[in-house]
Amino acid sequence: MKHYTNKEIGELDKLRRANLINSLSGYKPANLIGTISGAKQTNLAIFSSVVHLGSDPPLFGFITRPTGEVPRHTYENIMETGVYTINHVHESFVEKAHYTSAKFERETSEFAACGLTEEYLENFAAPFVKESRIKLGLRFVEEMPVKLNGTILIIGEIEHLFVPENALLENSNVDLHRAGDACISGLDGYHAVEKAVRFPFARPDDLPDFDADRRTK
Amino acid sequence: MKHYTNKEIGELDKLRRANLINSLSGYKPANLIGTISGAKQTNLAIFSSVVHLGSDPPLFGFITRPTGEVPRHTYENIMETGVYTINHVHESFVEKAHYTSAKFERETSEFAACGLTEEYLENFAAPFVKESRIKLGLRFVEEMPVKLNGTILIIGEIEHLFVPENALLENSNVDLHRAGDACISGLDGYHAVEKAVRFPFARPDDLPDFDADRRTK
Numbered sequence: 279m280k281h282y283t284n285k286e287i288g289e290l291d292k293l294r295r296a297n298l299i300n301s302l303s304g305y306k307p308a309n310l311i312g313t314i315s316g317a318k319q320t321n322l323a324i325f326s327s328v329v330h331l332g333s334d335p336p337l338f339g340f341i342t343r344p345t346g347e348v349p350r351h352t353y354e355n356i357m358e359t360g361v362y363t364i365n366h367v368h369e370s371f372v373e374k375a376h377y378t379s380a381k382f383e384r385e386t387s388e389f390a391a392c393g394l395t396e397e398y399l400e401n402f403a404a405p406f407v408k409e410s411r412i413k414l415g416l417r418f419v420e421e422m423p424v425k426l427n428g429t430i431l432i433i434g435e436i437e438h439l440f441v442p443e444n445a446l447l448e449n450s451n452v453d454l455h456r457a458g459d460a461c462i463s464g465l466d467g468y469h470a471v472e473k474a475v476r477f478p479f480a481r482p483d484d485l486p487d488f489d490a491d492r493r494t495k
Numbered sequence: 496m497k498h499y500t501n502k503e504i505g506e507l508d509k510l511r512r513a514n515l516i517n518s519l520s521g522y523k524p525a526n527l528i529g530t531i532s533g534a535k536q537t538n539l540a541i542f543s544s545v546v547h548l549g550s551d552p553p554l555f556g557f558i559t560r561p562t563g564e565v566p567r568h569t570y571e572n573i574m575e576t577g578v579y580t581i582n583h584v585h586e587s588f589v590e591k592a593h594y595t596s597a598k599f600e601r602e603t604s605e606f607a608a609c610g611l612t613e614e615y616l617e618n619f620a621a622p623f624v625k626e627s628r629i630k631l632g633l634r635f636v637e638e639m640p641v642k643l644n645g646t647i648l649i650i651g652e653i654e655h656l657f658v659p660e661n662a663l664l665e666n667s668n669v670d671l672h673r674a675g676d677a678c679i680s681g682l683d684g685y686h687a688v689e690k691a692v693r694f695p696f697a698r699p700d701d702l703p704d705f706d707a708d709r710r711t712k
Contacts (some may be wrong), residue, residue: 279656279657279658279659279660279676280658280659280660280663281616281617281655281656281657282655282656283617283654283655284552284553284652284654284655286557286651287553287653287656288551288552290667292551292561292691293667294666294667295553295665295667296550297664297666297667297668298656298667298668298669299549299550299553299653300550300680301671302547302553302555302581302629302653302656302658302669303524303526303545303547303555303581303667304524304525304526304548304583304584304629304676304678305522305523305524305671305672305676305688306522306524306546306547307520307521307523307524308520308521308522308572309520309521318517324543326547327544327546327547328521329520329544329558330516330517330520330523330543330544330558331558331643331644331646332520332641332642332643332644332646333512333513333515333516333517333518334505334509334512334644335501335505335641335643335644336501336504336512336516337644337685338519339558339641341546341547341548341556342696347612348675349575358684364519366521366570367521367544369544372692373692373694373703374696374705376694377694377697377702377703377705378697379591379697380542380697380698380702381699382699383520383699387607388697390697392566392585392702392703392705393705393706398609399498400498408496410700412519412521414704419643420641420642420643421602422641422648423641424548424549424551424554424556424637424650425637425641426548426549426554426636426637426650427548427549427551427552427554429548429549431556431648432637433673435501436501436504436516437500437501438498438499438500438501438520439499439504439515440496440497440498441496441497441499441500441578441590442496442497443496443497446497447649449510449514450510450511450512450514450515451512451514451515451518451681451682451683452515452518452680452681453520453680454518454521454681455680455682456513456594456686459521459522461521461522461688463668463669463670463672463691464668464669465666465673465696466668466670466691466693466695466696467671467691467692467693468691468692468693468694469672469688469689469690469691469692470688470691471522471678471686471688471689472686472687472688472689473686474680474683474684474685474686475589475590475684475685476683476684476685477589477590477593477594477683477685479682479683480593480594480595480596480597481597481598482597482598482599482600482603482608485594485608485609486594486676487599488590488591488594488609488610488619489610
């Protein structure tokens with residue numbers, strides 16, 4: 279077991295530290311965020327920081343890095359138009375999704391540069407990714423700056439949801455394995471995921487016998 | 496393709512809406528957060544909302560639900576002691592991890608109730624999970640309330656990190672597949688994850704030929 283203190287992490291060179299720390303939250307969702315500027319220039323960018331914030335109303339957040347250092351087209355477009363899309367990355371196009379992270383000029387659309395297709399649905403202004411199976415159209419509601427490092431939590435509410443019928447389970451769960459979703463580790467790893475094992479709603483007076491296996495061996 | 500509007504999502508019954516919306520961020524990390532109260536009562540709870548906030552300093556956030564409705568032992572303990580642990584859930588104990596979500600009384604420790612083992616390392620006050628392979632000790636630094644729904648983003652900085660030598664790659668990436676990490680979908684799904692496919696740092700002037708496959712077929 280390797281042990282690092284806070285000080286030892288701080289002494290790592292920048293790339294090693296980024297690799298290490300970006301791995302430590304565990305597996306992350308793989309989503310492409312689609313936006314359009316006021317001047318109708320589209321943008322597409324991979325994000326691994328989308329997080330569920332609540333179901334009523336249906337809110338999601340994602341983290342964007344400081345806007346001062348380099349242009350942040352996703353952030354700028356959301357501020358201009360107030361809308362964006364979250365599109366799940368399917369196993370079959372993880373490479374295209376990854377390359378949306380390259381620092382393209384604002385006049386280049388990552389849709390065209392990375393071989394993905396813009397799709398406009400239900401008169402929603404922001405572009406969806408045609409190749410994605412699960413797609414959300416969101417309206418921006420709030421930004422919360424993290425003072426410590428200048429990152430920003432962007433919060434949006436679902437306006438439209440598209441999900442394949444065959445991935446929608448009887449209890450309104452979505453089967454992400456059946457939808458072919460990938461997940462991310464660190465800054466460069468993309469993973470296929472196996473079928474779910476599911477457990478019932480947990481109650482203190484109805485626990486499984488966790489050690490049954492061990493005793494019968 | 497099934498389409499839901501914001502209004503249609505709002506009309507779903509509470510359980511269906513929770514199942515649906517909790518599935519929509521994609522795969523989520525599976526982490527157990529370990530805490531201890533001022534009176535030395537330990538607590539362990541599964542969270543799927545841990546998110547990377549920055550590497551320098553090494554910051555992570557997680558979302559906790561409103562503290563008014565029901566007791567939130569994790570939140571209360573962090574406020575009392577200022578420290579907590581994030582422990583990755585290994586494939587082999589997803590069931591035990593899931594059942595930490597049951598509403599136990601505060602005097603019951605989920606470690607004992609769910610068959611997991613408290614471990615104290617490097618004089619850090621909060622308990623780690625002995626069965627976890629990757630474990631972080633964090634110091635609370637800030638809480639950011641989300642006004643829209645009363646959830647709270649809890650932010651902490653890594654004080655200690657423990658990671659198995661054989662999962663640590665040459666470039667300081669952590670191989671979560673080799674560490675046996677699981678991931679989560681929705682409220683009840685736990686998944687094993689396949690090996691990573693990794694791609695180089697993306698540059699606009701060095702893109703792969705995305706459509707080569709299609710043309711040669």
